[in-house]
Amino acid sequence: MLRQRPQSGVCLVLSILSNVCALDGIWTPDWNALKRQVQGRLYTTTPFSQPCFDNYASSDCQDLLQEYSTGDARTNYPSAYIQTQWESCQSTSEQCLLDPTNPGSNNGQCLMGSIPPRYIDVRQPNDIIATFKFSEKTNIPLVVKNTGHDYLGRSSAPGSLALWTHNLKNISYDAAFEPKGCTKPPMPAITVGAGIQWFETYEFAENHNITVVGGSDRTVGVVGWLLGGGHGMLSPTMGLGVDRALQLKVVTPDGHYRVVNECQDPDLFFALRGGGGTFGVVVEATMMVSPPVALQTVILQFSPNTTLSRELWGILVDNGLQWSKDGWGGVSIANVAVFINPILRKEAAASSAAPLIEFGQRLKAEGASGVSLTVVEFPSWYKFFQPFAKQFAAKTGASFALASRLIDKSSFSGQNQRSGLVEGLLAADKATPGVIIHITPPSSAPSTNKTSVTEAWQDSLYHVTLISSWAWNTTKAEKAQKYKDASSSIDHLRRLTPDAAYFNEADVYEPNFQKAFWGMHYPQLERIKRKYDPQQLLDCWHCVNWNRKSPRFRCYL
Numbered sequence: 310m311l312r313q314r315p316q317s318g319v320c321l322v323l324s325i326l327s328n329v330c331a332l333d334g335i336w337t338p339d340w341n342a343l344k345r346q347v348q349g350r351l352y353t354t355t356p357f358s359q360p361c362f363d364n365y366a367s368s369d370c371q372d373l374l375q376e377y378s379t380g381d382a383r384t385n386y387p388s389a390y391i392q393t394q395w396e397s398c399q400s401t402s403e404q405c406l407l408d409p410t411n412p413g414s415n416n417g418q419c420l421m422g423s424i425p426p427r428y429i430d431v432r433q434p435n436d437i438i439a440t441f442k443f444s445e446k447t448n449i450p451l452v453v454k455n456t457g458h459d460y461l462g463r464s465s466a467p468g469s470l471a472l473w474t475h476n477l478k479n480i481s482y483d484a485a486f487e488p489k490g491c492t493k494p495p496m497p498a499i500t501v502g503a504g505i506q507w508f509e510t511y512e513f514a515e516n517h518n519i520t521v522v523g524g525s526d527r528t529v530g531v532v533g534w535l536l537g538g539g540h541g542m543l544s545p546t547m548g549l550g551v552d553r554a555l556q557l558k559v560v561t562p563d564g565h566y567r568v569v570n571e572c573q574d575p576d577l578f579f580a581l582r583g584g585g586g587t588f589g590v591v592v593e594a595t596m597m598v599s600p601p602v603a604l605q606t607v608i609l610q611f612s613p614n615t616t617l618s619r620e621l622w623g624i625l626v627d628n629g630l631q632w633s634k635d636g637w638g639g640v641s642i643a644n645v646a647v648f649i650n651p652i653l654r655k656e657a658a659a660s661s662a663a664p665l666i667e668f669g670q671r672l673k674a675e676g677a678s679g680v681s682l683t684v685v686e687f688p689s690w691y692k693f694f695q696p697f698a699k700q701f702a703a704k705t706g707a708s709f710a711l712a713s714r715l716i717d718k719s720s721f722s723g724q725n726q727r728s729g730l731v732e733g734l735l736a737a738d739k740a741t742p743g744v745i746i747h748i749t750p751p752s753s754a755p756s757t758n759k760t761s762v763t764e765a766w767q768d769s770l771y772h773v774t775l776i777s778s779w780a781w782n783t784t785k786a787e788k789a790q791k792y793k794d795a796s797s798s799i800d801h802l803r804r805l806t807p808d809a810a811y812f813n814e815a816d817v818y819e820p821n822f823q824k825a826f827w828g829m830h831y832p833q834l835e836r837i838k839r840k841y842d843p844q845q846l847l848d849c850w851h852c853v854n855w856n857r858k859s860p861r862f863r864c865y866l
């Protein structure tokens with residue numbers, strides 16, 4: 310963005326002011342100046358798997374192999390990502406990946422791929438302000454990276470500078486929180502720094518005898534989850550993350566550190582409640598909390614068997630509307646169903662869930678293979694979540710394409726719609742096995758009408774995802790095919806439902822994504838984006854106002 314080239318004498322002065330200087334006629338960013346501004350916390354990046362390329366026999370490499378596929382190790386490491394394709398440059402096949410199934414194999418060279426070559430370990434708002442100024446002067450693309458869970462590769466980019474928010478680990482509880490500048494009755498709330506993850510939040514909530522509505526994976530970051538919408542198994546009755554947001558502290562690309570809520574910068578607050586991480590860098594988030602809840606749960610499993618899957622999903626879909634009214638949330642794959650209920654007592658829950666419980670009992674009586682049926686009360690979300698997370702850990706350290714759909718209530722309204730939906734789910738699962746039905750939309754929670762996620766969330770009963778995977782060394786053409794496979798598998802459900810999908814868990818090539826993610830809110834989000842980020846310093850794949858031509862996207866296929 311430089312319009313004039315200073316002489317070398319001027320250069321010294323300018324480097325202090327602007328981080329940029331001419332060296333041998335080439336504009337070079339002044340990294341040292343930036344480093345001083347962030348108190349030394351600017352670092353160059355090493356790929357996660359580098360130790361094994363340096364020396365396979367080293368203890369560093371052996372340690373790495375132990376934790377290659379764990380969410381904890383990856384989310385603690387600045388340049389590691391949960392889906393490994395976002396460490397690689399898919400368009401050039403440059404990468405530094407191991408074969409997790411055969412770690413001794415030769416993996417070629419260790420290359421940076423789309424890993425940001427430098428990152429700042431963010432500790433205070435000033436770090437972000439300095440980085441925005443630097444990016445504006447140098448045109449070096451920025452990414453915000455917390456845990457690296459993003460399914461659309463929004464937290465990496467080749468040649469970029471990463472703001473690593475991992476160490477913003479403050480967490481606190483306020484029994485009488487008042488949003489700044491508002492005159493509203495105080496309410497209990499939790500405030501988390503941008504580095505806080507779910508496992509920490511749930512433990513904190515348990516220790517403080519409160520319920521926080523959150524996601525189903527231990528290591529996902531709370532703030533990234535929240536900015537895109539944020540669903541969890543308590544959301545059907547208690548709302549999405551964005552419904553429960555009370556205040557965000559954020560540095561906007563214009564260099565201001567703002568306290569944003571319904572009373573201060575309400576337009577920005579609306580945008581951050583579902584518009585994604587492209588409006589500013591959030592430093593901390595305050596969310597409402599609820600009193601402790603006992604959970605009634607029904608958990609049924611059996612050995613994979615297509616006939617039984619059809620029957621299971623038939624029961625789920627036939628009872629979908631009623632179970633939403635009764636307050637059930639949960640998750641199901643073809644041979645597992647997990648249902649939880651925070652509002653019914655034990656007997657009422659057993660009677661509401663009778664069709665599922667009786668199905669499980671029948672399977673047991675018939676001696677069907679691998680059947681396990683548990684009907685039990687957990688005293689709190691945390692007590693439920695601990696064993697759940699252990700048993701249903703997500704795939705980590707692998708490459709795959711995701712695709713998803715929100716399934717609206719009217720798909721459950723008549724017998725034809727219901728059987729169409731069951732066949733659509735089975736067809737999707739047959740095309741790419743691993744369909745997950747998340748019974749997490751806020752179907753019976755009161756609407757706030759103050760969030761920017763697509764209005765379809767409120768009218769949906771299911772959020773359905775599937776994945777199409779590939780090996781570490783798959784060719785570029787095969788990867789492109791895998792993305793197409795995921796997309797065409799979800800077409801079985803696209804055909805049946807309105808144009809709506811979850812921004813944080815979407816097909817990388819979602820057609821008509823503006824409508825799908827934000828529905829009627831998109832035009833307003835565009836205006837707010839231009840207001841707070843006129844220079845487009847923050848940009849990401851399929852984000853509001855994104856610039857597809859930006860070099861930051863050159864690794865996408």
Ligand SMILES: Cc1cc2nc3c(=O)[nH]c(=O)nc-3n(C[C@H](O)[C@H](O)[C@H](O)COP(=O)(O)OP(=O)(O)OC[C@H]3O[C@@H](n4cnc5c(N)ncnc54)[C@H](O)[C@@H]3O)c2cc1C
Binds near residue numbers: 391524533540589813
């Ligand atoms: C295994 C797994 C399970 C999941 N389960 C759920 C679930 O149960 N419910 C659900 O709703 N979602 C779920 N997700 C999706 C999850 O919400 C998204 O992946 C989300 O982007 C994760 O945010 P992060 O900060 O952890 O990831 P990152 O990859 O570090 O960040 C993702 C993006 O979020 C934005 N962002 C993060 N922090 C900030 C910040 N401080 N300021 C501005 N922007 C920021 C940035 O755009 C960044 O690029 C899951 C994902 C995975 C991989």
Ligand SMILES: *[C@@H]1O[C@H](CO)[C@@H](O)[C@H](O)[C@H]1NC(C)=O
Binds near residue numbers: 432433479502592593
């Ligand atoms: C974290 O909490 C400490 C102690 O309350 C406070 O001094 C500090 O400013 C907080 N940090 C951030 C980034 O909010």
Ligand SMILES: *[C@@H]1O[C@H](CO)[C@@H](O)[C@H](O)[C@H]1NC(C)=O
Binds near residue numbers: 518601
């Ligand atoms: C937890 O909170 C509930 C209601 O909010 C209260 O009834 C209960 O006594 C509390 N338990 C503890 C251990 O503080």
Ligand SMILES: *[C@@H]1O[C@H](CO)[C@@H](O)[C@H](O)[C@H]1NC(C)=O
Binds near residue numbers: 616617675677678
């Ligand atoms: C699937 O389950 C049914 C009912 O228990 C059983 O009759 C059938 O043999 C099973 N099929 C397979 C392939 O195991």
Ligand SMILES: *[C@@H]1O[C@H](CO)[C@@H](O)[C@H](O)[C@H]1NC(C)=O
Binds near residue numbers: 756757758
């Ligand atoms: C939310 O908006 C919808 C559609 O505009 C409207 O029908 C509904 O009454 C609103 N709800 C609230 C609580 O404002």
Ligand SMILES: *[C@@H]1O[C@H](CO)[C@@H](O)[C@H](O)[C@H]1NC(C)=O
Binds near residue numbers: 408
């Ligand atoms: C990928 O690696 C496996 C061994 O891990 C090998 O069998 C296969 O041929 C390789 N595929 C390609 C496309 O190189």
